[in-house]
Amino acid sequence: xxxxxxxxxxxxxxxxxxxxxxxxxxxxxxxxxxxxxxxxxxxxxxxxxxxxxxxxxxxxxxxxxxxxxxxxxxxxxxxxxxxxxxxxxxxxxxxxxxxxxxxxxxxxxxxxxxxxxxxxxxxxxxxxxxxxxxxxxxxxxxxxxxxxxxxxxxxxxxxxxxxxxxxxxxxxxxxxxxxxxxxxxxxxxxxxxxxxxxxxxxxxxxxxxxxxxxxxxxxxxxxxxxxxxxxxxxxxxxxxxxxxxxxxxxxxxxxxxxxxxxxxxxxxxxxxxxxxxxxxxxxxxxxxxxxxxxxxxxxxxxxxxxxxxxxxxxxxxxxxx
Amino acid sequence: xxxxxxxxxxxxxxxxxxxxxxxxxxxxxxxxxxxxxxxxxxxxxxxxxxxxxxxxxxxxxxxxxxxxxxxxxxxxxxxxxxxxxxxxxxxxxxxxxxxxxxxxxxxxxxxxxxxxxxxxxxxxxxxxxxxxxxxxxxxxxxxxxxxxxxxxxxxxxxxxxxxxxxxxxxxxxxxxxxxxxxxxxxxxxxxxxxxxxxxxxxxxxxxxxxxxxxxxxxxxxxxxxxxxxxxxxxxxxxxxxxxxxxxxxxxxxxxxxxxxxxxxxxxxxxxxxxxxxxxxxxxxxxxxxxxxxxxxxxxxxxxxxxxxxxxxxxxxxxxxxxxxxxxxxxxxxxxxxxxxxxxxxxxxxxxxxxxxxxxxxxxxxxxxxxxxxxxxxxxxxxxxxxxxxxxxxxxxxxxxxxxxxxxxxxxxxxxxxxxxxxxxxxxxxxxxxxxxxxxxxxxxxxxxxxxxxxxxxxxxxxxxxxxxxxxxxxxxxxxxxxxxxxxxxxxxxxxxxxxxxxxxxxxx
Numbered sequence: 002x003x004x005x006x007x008x009x010x011x012x013x014x015x016x017x018x019x020x021x022x023x024x025x026x027x028x029x030x031x032x033x034x035x036x037x038x039x040x041x042x043x044x045x046x047x048x049x050x051x052x053x054x055x056x057x058x059x060x061x062x063x064x065x066x067x068x069x070x071x072x073x074x075x076x077x078x079x080x081x082x083x084x085x086x087x088x089x090x091x092x093x094x095x096x097x098x099x100x101x102x103x104x105x106x107x108x109x110x111x112x113x114x115x116x117x118x119x120x121x122x123x124x125x126x127x128x129x130x131x132x133x134x135x136x137x138x139x140x141x142x143x144x145x146x147x148x149x150x151x152x153x154x155x156x157x158x159x160x161x162x163x164x165x166x167x168x169x170x171x172x173x174x175x176x177x178x179x180x181x182x183x184x185x186x187x188x189x190x191x192x193x194x195x196x197x198x199x200x201x202x203x204x205x206x207x208x209x210x211x212x213x214x215x216x217x218x219x220x221x222x223x224x225x226x227x228x229x230x231x232x233x234x235x236x237x238x239x240x241x242x243x244x245x246x247x248x249x250x251x252x253x254x255x256x257x258x259x260x261x262x263x264x265x266x267x268x269x270x271x272x273x274x275x276x277x278x279x280x281x282x283x284x285x286x287x288x289x290x291x292x293x294x295x296x297x298x299x300x301x302x303x304x305x306x307x308x309x310x311x312x313x314x315x316x317x318x319x320x321x322x
Numbered sequence: 323x324x325x326x327x328x329x330x331x332x333x334x335x336x337x338x339x340x341x342x343x344x345x346x347x348x349x350x351x352x353x354x355x356x357x358x359x360x361x362x363x364x365x366x367x368x369x370x371x372x373x374x375x376x377x378x379x380x381x382x383x384x385x386x387x388x389x390x391x392x393x394x395x396x397x398x399x400x401x402x403x404x405x406x407x408x409x410x411x412x413x414x415x416x417x418x419x420x421x422x423x424x425x426x427x428x429x430x431x432x433x434x435x436x437x438x439x440x441x442x443x444x445x446x447x448x449x450x451x452x453x454x455x456x457x458x459x460x461x462x463x464x465x466x467x468x469x470x471x472x473x474x475x476x477x478x479x480x481x482x483x484x485x486x487x488x489x490x491x492x493x494x495x496x497x498x499x500x501x502x503x504x505x506x507x508x509x510x511x512x513x514x515x516x517x518x519x520x521x522x523x524x525x526x527x528x529x530x531x532x533x534x535x536x537x538x539x540x541x542x543x544x545x546x547x548x549x550x551x552x553x554x555x556x557x558x559x560x561x562x563x564x565x566x567x568x569x570x571x572x573x574x575x576x577x578x579x580x581x582x583x584x585x586x587x588x589x590x591x592x593x594x595x596x597x598x599x600x601x602x603x604x605x606x607x608x609x610x611x612x613x614x615x616x617x618x619x620x621x622x623x624x625x626x627x628x629x630x631x632x633x634x635x636x637x638x639x640x641x642x643x644x645x646x647x648x649x650x651x652x653x654x655x656x657x658x659x660x661x662x663x664x665x666x667x668x669x670x671x672x673x674x675x676x677x678x679x680x681x682x683x684x685x686x687x688x689x690x691x692x693x694x695x696x697x698x699x700x701x702x703x704x705x706x707x708x709x710x711x712x713x714x715x716x717x718x719x720x721x722x723x724x725x726x727x728x729x730x731x732x733x734x735x736x737x738x739x740x741x742x743x744x745x746x747x748x749x750x751x752x753x754x755x756x757x758x759x760x761x762x763x764x765x766x767x768x769x770x771x772x773x774x775x776x777x778x779x780x781x782x783x784x785x786x787x788x789x790x791x792x793x794x795x796x797x798x799x800x801x802x803x804x805x806x807x808x809x810x811x812x813x814x815x816x817x818x819x820x821x822x823x824x825x826x827x828x829x830x
Contacts, residue, residue: 037721038377039384041463042737043745049726051459052384084378084527085511091527150558157566165562167552170530264552264559266529273555274528278377279718 002307002314009303013296020292021073025066028281034058035082035279056082069285078286083278088286092268097172099260099267102183103253106190110252111245114195118202122210125203134203140196145255149189149262156185166264186263194252201244205237212236239310246302250295365547366828368809371560371569373576374819375553376531378511379522381501382454384461385511387738387819391573392531392551394820398501398516401429401448402494406813406822408649408740410495414443414502414517424489424771425472429482435540437504438514438521445476450505452484452497463739467496489769491776492741499818519544519824529553533823544824545811564590564804570828571805571812573821576690578635584804594638595814597801598647598740601691603684603699603794605732608754611680612732618791620670622660624706630698631797634691638800644788645743647798649817651773652743652780659788667706679707685724685733688714692734695796725752736799740817743780744768746787755792 036052044052053059072079078088117133124130157165163185173179209215210233218228257269264270268287275283307313376389395403401415412418416432435443452474455462470490475483486493507515514522519539523532533549552569554560557577563569565583575581575592584590603625605612612618631639640648643657671677686696693714700710715723724730747764749756760783767779787793801816811825 033716033718034722035718037718039461040721040725041386042725042735043463043466043739043742044461044725045466046726047458048461048465052461055459083384085383086378094526095528153562157562161566164568165566166554166559167563167568168529170524170526170532170550172526261556262559264529264554264556264563266526270528270555277717 005307006304009300013300016296017293020296021070021289022066024285024288024292025069028284029062031279033279035281038083038278038280073289078289079282081275081280081283083280083283088282091271091283092286092290095266095268095271098168098183098265099253099256099269101179102186102190102256102259102265102267103249105183105187106194106252107245107249109187109191110194110198110248113191114198114202117195118199119206121199121203122206125207133199137196137199137203140193141200143193143196145189145193146258146262148192149186149259152185152189153262166262168265182263182265186259186265189262190252190255190259193255194248198241198244198248201241202237205240206233209233209237235309239306242302242306242309246298250298253294254291361830362545362810362827363830364545367548367550368546368571368823368826368828369569370549370551370821370823371554371563371572372551372821373554373557373560373574375528375551376525379514379525380510382457382460382462383511388553391816391819391821392533393501393514393516393518394499395518395822396520396533396549396824397514397518397522398503399518400498400500400502402498404495404498404817404820406815406817406820408651408815408817410498413498414448415497418494424769425486427484427486427493429484431480431482432540433480435517436538437507437517438536438538439504439507440538441504441506441515443502443517444479445482446479447505448482448502449474449476451502452500454503455500464496464499467492489771491768491770491773495741520549523548523550542824545827546823549823549826564806567806570809571803571826573803574816574819575802575804578638581636581638581802581804589807591805591807593803593805593814595801595803595816596640596647596649597799597815598649598742598817599736599738599799599801600642600645600647601695601734601736601796601799603732603734603796604753605793606728606730606754607756607792608728609731611674611676611682614674615790616670616674617676618794619660620667620674620676620706621703621708622791622794623663623670624667624708625699625702625794625796626662627657627794627796628662630695633698634694635797635800638802640798640800642795642798644784644795645737645746645793646780646784647740649815650741650743652777652784654781654784656784656788659785660791660794664705671706671708679703679709681709681711682731683711683713685713685715685720685730687720687734688716696734728752728754738818743784743787746783746792753793755787755790757786757790757792760786 034053035058036049036056039052040049057065069079076089078092080087081091121130121133121137125134153165156163164182168182169175169178214232215228218232219225223231256267257272260267260269261273271283272287275287372388372391374386374388374391376392377384377386379385379389379393381389399413401413403411403413405411414432414435415429418427418429420427429448431443431445431448437443452468452471454460456465456468456471470487472485472487477483502517503510504515517540519536519541520533521536523534525531530553531551535544535547552563554563557580560572561577561580561583564572581592585592605618607613627641631641641657643655643659646653671679684696684699686692696712700712703710720733720735724733744764745751746755747761749761763779763783767776767783770776770779801814803812803814803816805812808829809826811827813820813822
């Protein structure tokens with residue numbers, strides 16, 4: 002296990018470095034000059050040159066890349082071209098919204114999807130099993146912003162029970178207020194996310210229900226519940242966990258859209274603005290942090306899978322020898 | 323429906339509203355919106371919704387339109403103030419004198435003015451503030467208008483003397499854009515030290531910026547206690563916020579389609595003010611075929627601007643026929659100079675040597691309303707045999723391709739500032755309009771002794787560029803402030819994106 006951990010960590014670091022290089026290059030391939038976002042009509046040629054010099058886009062590319070890597074090594078994400086403010090603290094401030102939004106949506110989605118997916122599989126031949134399955138299929142096809150707008154129309158504009166958007170100015174000082182503003186966004190993400198989760202839970206459960214070991218366990222006298230608990234759950238949960246890892250990562254990134262619909266001051270809004278303004282340090286910073294988060298989630302999901310499934314541990318031990 | 327009738331109906335509606343709302347009499351003035359409320363809450367918090375978040379808090383470091391909106395007149399004050407109806411009033415300058423040569427300006431500062439940090443205003447702060455705008459690394463949009471400053475002196479704490487290299491009648495007007503900042507202030511991109519009626523509360527980036535009433539203000543205290551700007555990137559989210567009372571007023575409504583849900587609702591008031599933002603079809607006047615005024619005139623006459631404006635803004639917005647909006651002192655209605663007339667357009671094309679038309683590429687910024695307008699222009703010009711190739715570019719590409727490299731045939735752009743007709747006097751400007759007579763008039767106008775003289779000369783400029791169809795001024799944007807009916811005293815025109823908040827009253 003230690004050898005595996007070491008190898009897996011090395012893999013994580015190399016991926017991160019590769020991602021940094023790709024990120025840096027791709028951004029530079031975009032046409033345009035970030036200095037332009039500092040200008041307005043009427044700017045003199047001198048002002049244009051001064052802007053380029055101020056943000057350093059007049060330096061050679063390799064030099065810019067090395068200086069960025071140097072900053073990263075010291076956990077410094079640099080300063081925004083446009084606002085001239087450090088990017089790191091700004092990302093941290095935005096995570097105060099994005100992280101709770103992601104985690105709450107994730108938990109809600111799992112809480113909804115697991116029982117529903119199980120019932121959809123267990124009762125696959127009944128009318129409500131089919132309905133559950135059909136609804137989840139529909140849910141996958143629905144774009145997240147549309148769900149958001151629908152919920153706003155119903156709960157904010159018509160019923161007026163929840164805010165249509167925004168986040169308290171003092172963040173979590175008043176947790177109730179903060180949670181109230183996150184309710185609709187969380188439900189939006191969770192609904193869309195649980196739709197695909199239900200599909201996975203359902204098919205994993207179906208596999209288990211049709212398995213030999215479950216039949217054998219039942220033949221040996223276990224009740225259905227006991228057989229499911231002892232053997233079924235463990236087997237069903239393995240594929241679901243790897244999916245959960247991917248889903249959690251995509252929820253984090255999908256927050257971009259939801260945050261814009263609900264005017265939430267999270268990472269998404271910051272990224273969209275950064276892209277519009279070619280604010281390289283901001284885009285690089287956010288994407289680097291997101292990459293890190295996604296890689297770490299994948300790392301943790303892998304570990305958890307190995308803890309649950311002894312087969313993975315053993316095949317690994319054999320490989321290591 | 324023309325603008326006059328619209329505003330008449332608007333005024334009538336406001337009157338009716340005031341009568342029903344507070345049972346008293348109401349009136350609307352030209353410079354502030356909403357019914358005059360009988361009783362108002364002196365300690366109200368005004369929630370303002372806006373699409374323009376500051377990039378940072380320093381307008382000489384690229385703070386952008388957002389910081390102008392939030393801070394001009396609210397947090398920072400100039401020596402002079404440009405009022406919402408376009409007049410220039412004394413503000414931190416108590417008085418000023420111009421020397422007989424017209425080159426020396428002596429400003430006497432107002433007594434008892436304090437910065438938010440507590441320091442008293444002195445002439446050194448004024449000198450520092452002007453120098454900040456003209457500094458080599460300044461990103462101020464106004465930098466070039468102060469190129470003529472020769473020296474700034476401070477004979478005593480209350481007096482500032484500025485000597486110019488050449489006469490400049492706009493000097494005082496231009497000073498209304500110079501924030502007077504404490505010369506000791508630090509980190510101005512995230513904090514402030516101004517003299518205005520509000521001081522900065524907190525700025526939560528990506529979300530809100532609050533302004534708190536400044537107890538030590540030298541002038542009349544604001545009619546409210548706090549102003550919170552809520553920033554949105556999505557116009558629908560902004561409108562939802564207004565519909566759910568999360569904001570009380572929207573500084574500038576940019577989605578014409580959304581207006582219907584407010585105009586038919588007595589809880590809201592839709593105010594139709596004058597903006598200074600002009601939508602231009604700008605030709606590259608240096609290059610054939612647009613070096614010929616006849617070709618430009620033909621194109622101007624071939625496009626039905628009224629139909630375009632109606633299709634985008636419905637009943638809102640104004641046709642101007644030139645670069646000058648009604649709030650500029652040298653405004654004239656020039657919509658008749660190049661009337662919409664296909665026969666005329668065809669004749670002009672033939673006279674210019676293009677009886678069968680020609681083809682050109684239109685560089686079109688990728689955000690609304692440019693792509694819509696470009697499609698319209700394409701179909702209009704097809705009727706006179708001109709083929710338009712629409713090339714969609716980003717705002718950023720526009721600066722590099724069009725503004726910097728002048729690598730274009732024709733482009734579209736919104737020009738937001740007031741009094742910017744003077745750009746036609748600069749042959750080096752991106753559109754390359756070069757008429758020595760106009761350049762001379764603009765120069766003479768700047769060196770005028772009186773405002774009347776200046777106005778007369780700039781009217782001539784205006785008439786000449788219209789006669790030459792230097793560009794096609796498609797229309798003047800409306801400036802639409804939508805507010806809850808419980809508000810009054812908000813600015814209607816918002817010249818150059820300013821939004822004076824100190825007069826806003828919220829009924830109790």
